[in-house]
Amino acid sequence: MKTFYYLLLISLFISLSNASIVEETCKNISSSHPYIAYDFCVSSFKSYNASSQAADQRALAIIASRLANSTAVKTQARIQELMEAEKNQPRKNRLDVCMEGYSLAIDDLRTAEQAIGAERDTDAQIFLSAALGASSDCEDAFAEAEDACPLETENGEYDQMAAIALAIVAALHR
């Protein structure tokens, strides 16, 4: 019976401390980066099961890169749909800019994830910053043509997720 209570206490402690690492990290980065929304940050991590086992900030940074990757892959699927339905060539070209940007971002996120794992944090920041450009390049392609971007929601979500990964890596050394 005693063992049972110890195990209960230990698992309670582990789940409390893991809940707080996500929440504390999200609180810290959202307070220093006004465009990162605390609720979005917490719910994104909670959507990823392994977050509850993340032992430290580095593990969370890797998870954030993977979440940004999933968002990029999802956005590409959406771009593909839009391209298939689009008859206007200039608009198709703009969608193509977005598609290319996200392809590069997916490569950069993979490199960033490896760099975080290898504790090469400066490299990780460079690749995450590059990856972060995908959403704004896509927005710019439409803005320059004075055309409404059909990917505002997807770009916004991606931008937040990539910014979260970058903010966590940037905080690793402090």
Ligand SMILES: *[C@@H]1O[C@H](CO)[C@@H](O)[C@H](O)[C@H]1NC(C)=O
């Ligand atoms: C949050 O910020 C505080 C104050 O800078 C710091 O002491 C703490 O370690 C940080 N926690 C996380 C999980 O980043």
Ligand SMILES: *[C@@H]1O[C@H](CO)[C@@H](O)[C@H](O)[C@H]1NC(C)=O
């Ligand atoms: C996350 O965990 C829950 C409960 O353990 C499980 O039902 C669900 O399928 C898991 N989701 C993923 C994406 O692995």
Ligand SMILES: *[C@@H]1O[C@H](CO)[C@@H](O)[C@H](O)[C@H]1NC(C)=O
């Ligand atoms: C990015 O996401 C796709 C789709 O979920 C997956 O196949 C790929 O392995 C992911 N890449 C990385 C580096 O996690």
